[in-house]
Amino acid sequence: MLKYKGSSKLLLQPTSTDQVSQILQYCNSRCLTVVPQGGNTGLVGGSVPVFDEVIVSLSLMNKIISFDKVSGILICEAGCILENIMSFLDNEGFIMPLDLGAKGSCQIGGNVSTNAGGLRLLRYGSLHGNVLGVEAVLADGTVLDMLKTLRKDNTGYDLKHLFIGSEGSLGIVTKVSILTPPKLSSVNTAFLACKDYSSCQKLLQEAKWKLGEILSAFEFLDGQSMDLVLNHLDGARNPLSSMHDFYVLIETTGSDESSDKQKLEAFLLGSMENELISDGVLAQDINQASSFWHLREGISEALVRTGAVYKYDLSIPVEHLYNLVEEMRSRLGDTANVIAFGHLGDGNLHLNISAPQYDDKILSQIEPFVYEWTSKHRGSVSAEHGLGLMKANEIFYSKSRETVQVMASIKNLLDPNHILNPYKVLPHSFIS
Amino acid sequence: MKIMVAIKRVVDYAVKIRVKPDKTGVVTENVKMSMNPFCEIALEEALRMRESGFASEVVAVTMGPSQSVDTLRTGLAMGADRGIHVEFASSLYPLSVAKILKKLVQIEKPHLLILGKQAIDDDCNQTGQMTAGLLNWPQGTFASKVVLDKEKQIATVDREVDDGIETVRLNLPAVITTDLRLNQPRYATLPNIMKAKSKPIKKFTPEELNVEIKSDMEIVQVTEPPKRKAGVILSSVDELIDKLKHEANVI
Numbered sequence: 001m002l003k004y005k006g007s008s009k010l011l012l013q014p015t016s017t018d019q020v021s022q023i024l025q026y027c028n029s030r031c032l033t034v035v036p037q038g039g040n041t042g043l044v045g046g047s048v049p050v051f052d053e054v055i056v057s058l059s060l061m062n063k064i065i066s067f068d069k070v071s072g073i074l075i076c077e078a079g080c081i082l083e084n085i086m087s088f089l090d091n092e093g094f095i096m097p098l099d100l101g102a103k104g105s106c107q108i109g110g111n112v113s114t115n116a117g118g119l120r121l122l123r124y125g126s127l128h129g130n131v132l133g134v135e136a137v138l139a140d141g142t143v144l145d146m147l148k149t150l151r152k153d154n155t156g157y158d159l160k161h162l163f164i165g166s167e168g169s170l171g172i173v174t175k176v177s178i179l180t181p182p183k184l185s186s187v188n189t190a191f192l193a194c195k196d197y198s199s200c201q202k203l204l205q206e207a208k209w210k211l212g213e214i215l216s217a218f219e220f221l222d223g224q225s226m227d228l229v230l231n232h233l234d235g236a237r238n239p240l241s242s243m244h245d246f247y248v249l250i251e252t253t254g255s256d257e258s259s260d261k262q263k264l265e266a267f268l269l270g271s272m273e274n275e276l277i278s279d280g281v282l283a284q285d286i287n288q289a290s291s292f293w294h295l296r297e298g299i300s301e302a303l304v305r306t307g308a309v310y311k312y313d314l315s316i317p318v319e320h321l322y323n324l325v326e327e328m329r330s331r332l333g334d335t336a337n338v339i340a341f342g343h344l345g346d347g348n349l350h351l352n353i354s355a356p357q358y359d360d361k362i363l364s365q366i367e368p369f370v371y372e373w374t375s376k377h378r379g380s381v382s383a384e385h386g387l388g389l390m391k392a393n394e395i396f397y398s399k400s401r402e403t404v405q406v407m408a409s410i411k412n413l414l415d416p417n418h419i420l421n422p423y424k425v426l427p428h429s430f431i432s
Numbered sequence: 433m434k435i436m437v438a439i440k441r442v443v444d445y446a447v448k449i450r451v452k453p454d455k456t457g458v459v460t461e462n463v464k465m466s467m468n469p470f471c472e473i474a475l476e477e478a479l480r481m482r483e484s485g486f487a488s489e490v491v492a493v494t495m496g497p498s499q500s501v502d503t504l505r506t507g508l509a510m511g512a513d514r515g516i517h518v519e520f521a522s523s524l525y526p527l528s529v530a531k532i533l534k535k536l537v538q539i540e541k542p543h544l545l546i547l548g549k550q551a552i553d554d555d556c557n558q559t560g561q562m563t564a565g566l567l568n569w570p571q572g573t574f575a576s577k578v579v580l581d582k583e584k585q586i587a588t589v590d591r592e593v594d595d596g597i598e599t600v601r602l603n604l605p606a607v608i609t610t611d612l613r614l615n616q617p618r619y620a621t622l623p624n625i626m627k628a629k630s631k632p633i634k635k636f637t638p639e640e641l642n643v644e645i646k647s648d649m650e651i652v653q654v655t656e657p658p659k660r661k662a663g664v665i666l667s668s669v670d671e672l673i674d675k676l677k678h679e680a681n682v683i
Binding site for chain 2: 090185186187192237239240241257258265268269272277279280281282283284285286287288290
């Protein structure tokens with residue numbers, strides 16, 4: 001992205017929890033700051049050493065420890081690359097409850113630490129539900145073994161949740177146990193065009209009713225996103241014969257190919273008659289389904305090829321979500337290209353503003369407007385990317401002072417010397 | 433002019449194939465089945481011929497168990513006008529398929545029979561050739577380009593052969609089998625999926641067509657290819673030379 005340039009003199013690659021513990025113990029005693037790093041695919045600078053932090057990379061802790069076929073519970077080390085876990089599970093007949101564009105390099109420890117969302121959240125829920133246990137090392141080297149494999153465990157405070165989504169600011173996640181769903185054989189994918197945003201919204205409502213338990217993804221992209229991928233992404237091909245203002249990708253996952261397909265076709269044809277869909281195609285094989293996903297997942301890659309990108313990852317009630325995009329377009333006029341896509345099913349908008357180069361004038365048109373707007377509509381300024389370096393100071397747009405105060409107390413308790421991932425997550429002024 | 437296209441239901445090309453533990457074949461339960469990619473190309477070519485006015489009707493034919501109708505519906509949703517399903521529950525080998533196709537050609541009297549060059553499941557690459565032989569029709573196999581002359585009733589076919597491209601001219605009626613680079617098949621659009629539901633599918637059994645299904649071939653065993661050994665990262669050029677000398681024995 002060329003947005004963050006790290007600076008560090010030392011990278012450590014521990015191979016065991018014990019080594020991570022020793023590293024932190026030493027760093028804590030000398031007040032050396034540390035940045036934990038997984039696949040370094042984050043979008044908010046959470047894994048970037050800002051000044052001189054010691055990088056602790058989990059890459060060599062990449063072993064799968066155990067998998068229980070009966071319960072579907074996987075235990076592995078934090079450095080396992082998501083895609084490698086996926087192919088391991090595939091052989092066992094299971095899938096990961098999360099999937100995202102960066103799967104080829106991102107690591108599970110990073111996914112858990114940032115509470116990554118992604119493409120399957122609509123169906124399987126967030127990592128707060130799917131992660132059954134973690135092993136984490138605190139700033140002083142204490143190893144917290146919370147590596148349970150229980151779905152139910154109401155004994156005291158459920159501390160593992162502190163490490164899911166705290167972006168390495170409270171401890172380093174070294175092992176995780178995750179509940180994985182079975183791989184169902186019947187997956188169907190449709191790529192649809194809608195004439196306006198309100199149709200996309202109604203289609204989502206209808207999909208929840210009519211597809212119910214088989215609905216596994218509901219993604220949207222606007223005409224500008226489609227234009228971008230078709231022009232800047234290798235192998236992108238418009239599955240529809242003409243251009244439209246909005247596109248929706250629907251995926252169903254179930255256990256019975258013929259009944260699932262029947263259900264989906266009935267839903268699609270009904271929606272076409274009701275004019276919620278203006279055109280659409282239904283993948284006839286896996287290859288066609290991947291080519292639809294390629295369009296949706298390839299937007300970020302295509303964006304990088306067009307110059308500078310300002311990325312915003314916002315949770316906004318679905319009803320208002322696209323108003324922000326339109327307001328942003330009228331603010332920026334011709335100076336930048338505003339493109340919008342995201343996980344409509346989760347009310348998660350990825351607002352991207354692309355310009356030939358980074359320009360303070362453009363930035364001042366975007367921020368703080370985008371945050372203020374989101375806050376006004378009771379949205380979140382970070383839906384799934386986290387706060388990292390980019391948005392540490394923006395936390396108040398989504399969280400009250402009192403809430404952040406409690407977060408700061410927890411930070412001070414678990415990491416009194418503030419050695420873990422400094423300048424990230426919480427406003428620096430607030431904790432020191 | 434009428435075009436007949438043969439299509440086959442196979443394990444989806446993106447599925448990781450698993451061999452059955454008893455080595456009698458590959459696992460197909462709970463596995464995604466789709467139209468053979470070469471058949472998709474064959475159908476696409478026929479549809480383009482119809483759209484450019486060379487043909488007035490495209491008939492899609494498939495053979496196999498009742499689920500093969502799904503594949504036929506896909507063909508109809510892509511644009512074929514009607515379908516023929518020859519129902520047969522167990523394996524069919526190329527010669528049997530060719531005999532059935534011959535009978536269907538005699539019933540339907542198409543001017544052109546287009547097939548994929550091979551199916552990705554058994555990789556036989558024989559059906560097109562055998563059918564042409566039984567019908568005594570000319571054949572243009574591995575087509576990467578087809579040009580039709582409606583007046584002269586001639587098809588000019590570019591064939592992908594080892595030395596490059598061979599161009600042959602065939603008098604119609606003829607058999608054409610398609611290679612990968614002939615075209616890029618279309619998607620099934622919702623309006624076409626809707627239309628496909630009311631398109632007719634005629635059913636036959638091999639007995640009704642007077643074809644006796646038998647095979648002189650027997651599958652003895654199906655096994656997975658040997659696993660490739662993982663590569664190793666060497667630390668120095670000296671180590672590489674040592675390995676090339678003493679382990680690979682190539683220098």
